[in-house]
Amino acid sequence: MKKILVIEDDKAVRRGISDNLTNEHFEVLACGDGKEGYEMARKNAVDLIILDIMLPSMNGNEVCKQLRQDGVQTPILMLTSKKEEVDKVLGLELGADDYVTKPFGTRELVARIKALLRRQAETRKELSELTFGDVYVDFKKQEATKRKKNLKLSSKEFELLQFIAGREGEVVSRADLLEEVWGYEVTPTTRTVDNFILSLRKKIETNPSKPKYLLTVHTAGYKFRR
């Protein structure tokens, strides 16, 4: 089930959106504060963010900009009031993917959300090669090098890396990894994932105990970043 984060300070609106999305079988996280929303976006494995512009403590544009700077690539849908026309462009420039003008109908909102999720699915990658830092990986050949020197990875490690790097910037939960990399109908526990992440880090990171690429997102999962 797709998970959506709603950041909107008006309680009534927030509730309304949440209810509607729940009815549409989305899982909803919500909050009414900019800073808090930013934290939640960073700390949770969400599939889409709905972001109001007017917010306490940190406005929507700021939140959006920050997230993008952090390498978060989750689709963001901005909510604007009519008066804030100017901000539309700004929002998109800052990295938002779409916007909806208040007041809006449920139907429109849901349609836009689905469009965004679909677009995201469309651009989802199955990597054939990957470069970051001093590491190069060829997934078809199952070959990897670090500083031109050969790097030995097991096929499960290749698969895991291919999957998580294909979702660069997204937080991926252990459960997702287990399902997608190991396959549904699996025995392994989530600890297994940790161990594979660990061994990958040992191989690809310059300083495995201070990872630069394979990052931990506490309570949510892992995230790949270049």
Next chain:
Amino acid sequence: MKKILVIEDDKAVRRGISDNLTNEHFEVLACGDGKEGYEMARKNAVDLIILDIMLPSMNGNEVCKQLRQDGVQTPILMLTSKKEEVDKVLGLELGADDYVTKPFGTRELVARIKALLRRQAETRKELSELTFGDVYVDFKKQEATKRKKNLKLSSKEFELLQFIAGREGEVVSRADLLEEVWGYEVTPTTRTVDNFILSLRKKIETNPSKPKYLLTVHTAGYKFRR
């Protein structure tokens, strides 16, 4: 499932193509920018690329030319408008495999795609001769030598070698080998493959227990390297 990358800036057209291809059970990646498309083509494992000529940031011809220069052999299908007739020739010179003139029907597009994929599947085979180390193999004559001396291979051994060497560098799974060399719906088990690899090694490798050419990729399959 075959994966197709669509690079086309007109949103409506892009969407249309995507939808149709999805219906035809292709997996679709899409984008509307030349440079971005080029990146995606390089980084993703796709089976075919549909490429518009008029594109922002980098035109289709450029994308095509670059990809070919990079050694990407994925079939490319160009989209041209009537006015751009001249470009057709140019496109083909630059390494495109086929072109379709706008406006085009779904049926035509799908037919061309399938034709290209089929052609690709065919041309991928049929290695006629092969040299590596001190070994020379002529598949047409079914003859082989090692250090100028005669080398006896069975016909299945020829087939297996021809197939796996035709995918030099790529990891080929036992399942693929069984299907492609032995034929789909086969009795033999995957152990059979191992045994043929073994016997091939004994014949072509200098040190069969430390193979240099026919490599094992644990849990994934085998790989031929020169």
Next chain:
DNA sequence: CGCGTTTGTGACAATTCCGTGACAACTCCT
């Protein structure tokens, strides 16, 4: 038919990999 060659199977050993548990270190919350 009988012999040699090719092809497929099974058994066993060797190897590699994967999954788990234990414990330490860390994070977050109150």
Next chain:
DNA sequence: AGGAGTTGTCACGGAATTGTCACAAACGCG
């Protein structure tokens, strides 16, 4: 600061995969 929950880290044992050989079935051919 303390405690609960989460993650990092390591090492071990078993499971799965592959190497290897020997042999049986199938085939071709005089």
